Amino acid sequence: MTMMSLVRTLTLLAASSSAFQTTRSVIKMSASGPKNIVVIGGGVQGTSVAFQIAESTSLPAGSTITILEANKIASAASGKGGGFMARQWGDGGPTQTLHELAFDMYEELCPKLGVESYRKLPVLSVSPGGNKKGKQDNKSKNKQLSDIFPTWLDGSIGRVSPLGFGDDTAQVTPKEFVEKMLEYVNQPDKPGVKVVIGKCTGIECTDGDDGEKVVTAVTYQDGEEEEEKVLNADDVIVSAGPWTCQAEKWFDGAIQLPMEGVKSTSIVWKPPTGDDTVDATALFCGEDNRFGTHLEVYPRPDGTVYICGIGGSDYITTSELQDSAFLFDCPPKDDRVEAAASAFQMMSDTYSTRGELAKTQACMRPCPPDAKPYMGRVPGYSGAYINGGHNCWGIAWAPASGKAIAELVLEGESRSVDLRPFNPARYTSQGRGGRGRKKKGLSVGEQW
Ligand SMILES: Cc1cc2nc3c(=O)[nH]c(=O)nc-3n(C[C@H](O)[C@H](O)[C@H](O)COP(=O)(O)OP(=O)(O)OC[C@H]3O[C@@H](n4cnc5c(N)ncnc54)[C@H](O)[C@@H]3O)c2cc1C
Structure with a gap:
């Protein structure tokens, strides 16, 4: 599971109804x-x-x-x-x-x-299945979720549970x-x-x-x-x-x-040959050690399926970013594309037999310590x-x-x-010592 999906999943559990704060930062206007x-x-x-x-x-x-x-x-x-x-x-x-x-x-x-491209959509948590290939009737096996179970999730999968029914989860x-x-x-x-x-x-x-x-x-x-x-x-x-x-x-x-750029590969599938629409349920998948992936799967209203959580991210330092690293060219990693495609095709017989990649790409997540x-x-x-x-x-x-x-x-x-x-100046008086995930004594947020 990526930090991204781990955090998203953990923070779902910790979700709080706390009202947003209205305290004001008052500043003189000219x-x-x-x-x-x-x-x-x-x-x-x-x-x-x-x-x-x-x-x-x-x-x-x-x-x-x-x-x-x-x-x-x-x-x-x-x-x-x-x-x-x-x-x-x-x-x-x-x-x-x-x-x-x-x-x-x-x-x-x-x-x-x-x-x-905006819509609300339900979300399932899916753990990896075994190595048996071929079409599976997963929908019937998960009758209690049949309303939100996507037909394309018809390959080898493990346990499935709902993370949202589409009230407070959406995509754009x-x-x-x-x-x-x-x-x-x-x-x-x-x-x-x-x-x-x-x-x-x-x-x-x-x-x-x-x-x-x-x-x-x-x-x-x-x-x-x-x-x-x-x-x-x-x-x-x-x-x-x-x-x-x-x-x-x-x-x-x-x-x-201080900033770290977490550079990750992502892929986009074309609609499966012969299909006009693709069922709109997002997946957060557990760590799949066979492929080193923890896929996040987002079907989009145009019939494509976007996938990240592919693993093998690179960590780009502040000084590299200051030198404009990956500003004009940010190539995907071929081995991660292959791993993500294989992991997804294992879960989806539809995409295993009728899937074709539309796009492979990479980009950076901007991460303060x-x-x-x-x-x-x-x-x-x-x-x-x-x-x-x-x-x-x-x-x-x-x-x-x-x-x-x-x-x-x-x-x-x-x-x-x-x-x-x-406050963007919160690291200014402290200098840059102790950056990153190992920093002690600092209240780290939902990313790590
Ligand atoms: C694989 C992946 C999946 C993600 N999925 C989600 C998701 O599902 N939901 C979500 O909320 N977030 C997601 N994120 C995070 C999200 O994409 C980023 O947090 C967000 O796009 C950051 O937006 P931004 O405008 O700050 O930065 P960017 O999109 O990086 O834009 C910065 C812009 O500044 C320009 N720029 C840089 N330097 C200069 C300069 N010197 N002069 C002029 N222009 C400059 C760049 O060219 C660039 O266009 C994901 C990130 C990744 C990597």
Whole structure:
């Protein structure tokens, strides 16, 4: 079982009904004329921040909103992640609000934006079976689950139990959600969000009256030309997934953002030959030692099946990410593709006999040491914010983190989410010692 699925499963058990906190982080706002707002990173998180800013009634008239994206919109994990979400699968800690608020926001936003890949779906836990190949009538053997038992789960499987009946578990294909947010805010009657393709290289500031640095611009390279270009900015939000740690340099070391990129392979199956639809039940599979997998299986409304939890992930360090590791090219591992395909075909005679892979890919999960996202202001800077490191729930939480950061930028405080546990400066005074899963004395969150 991956950390991702282990955590998701464990936190389901620990699900708490604790109401989200309303404590406010109060920050002084300056006068509000039109603003130039730049979001660095066009993944689901950065786009959600830009979308929520564009939709806010607190956005001063005449403001501009720009996403600066190094590669393509949703080209990293936000185009290649699973898109699973679960309202109650938090651990009852600070991120619980993100789970609940975002889940409810997705339900409202997706019909409004015309997102076709969003739907609620049931979830089963499945343990591996024996080595006997061939079609099995698993549905009849699991009569009590027949309403949610997918017909394609017709191979060798072990014990099956329900993890959800589709009330508080859902899915979205993240790339579609990102694209639809941009389409929506770029309609003629909306403020609009411009996308500039270029890699951020720095943030320019002047000295403010009270000793703070004041953001004035973002510098970037557009890949084609060597020359550095400039975007004027009153506010900049760094939302660059695992590469958010590059901001340490942009803010002259005023903030430390330790980050690990967990690089994992995923695969997508075409609809089985001859089938128009594929039963919509997600699977969380137990560790299968024959293949080194712990599959997470997500059938999508377009008839494809997305699979991650393939095992054999690589752990990319902060300094490698600061050097832009895997920013433009993030290849899958062939041996993990083979292992995942074999493990799934063992469970599904349908895919064993009629399955064909549509896509193999890899992407990175952005992981701060304590598994909590970095969300908030950069200390000592006016107009500088971080929104990154949302680990295995970055898609599920995106609407809520976008809303919280939009409130912080435009209103000076987040009304929707208590941002104090996510203070991006929480590692700054402590330095970087003791990073990672072995860190003692730190309250680790739901990732590990
Ligand atoms: C295999 C896998 C499956 C997953 N499944 C799920 C799931 O089912 N549910 C869920 O909620 N989450 C899931 N996740 C996690 C989720 O995908 C991520 O948390 C989320 O996509 C992070 O979004 P992001 O916008 O912060 O980062 P990213 O999607 O990584 O986007 C960051 C963007 O910033 C850009 N960028 C980087 N550096 C610069 C720079 N210097 N200048 C300009 N732009 C820059 C990049 O090009 C990129 O487009 C999964 C992750 C993996 C790896």
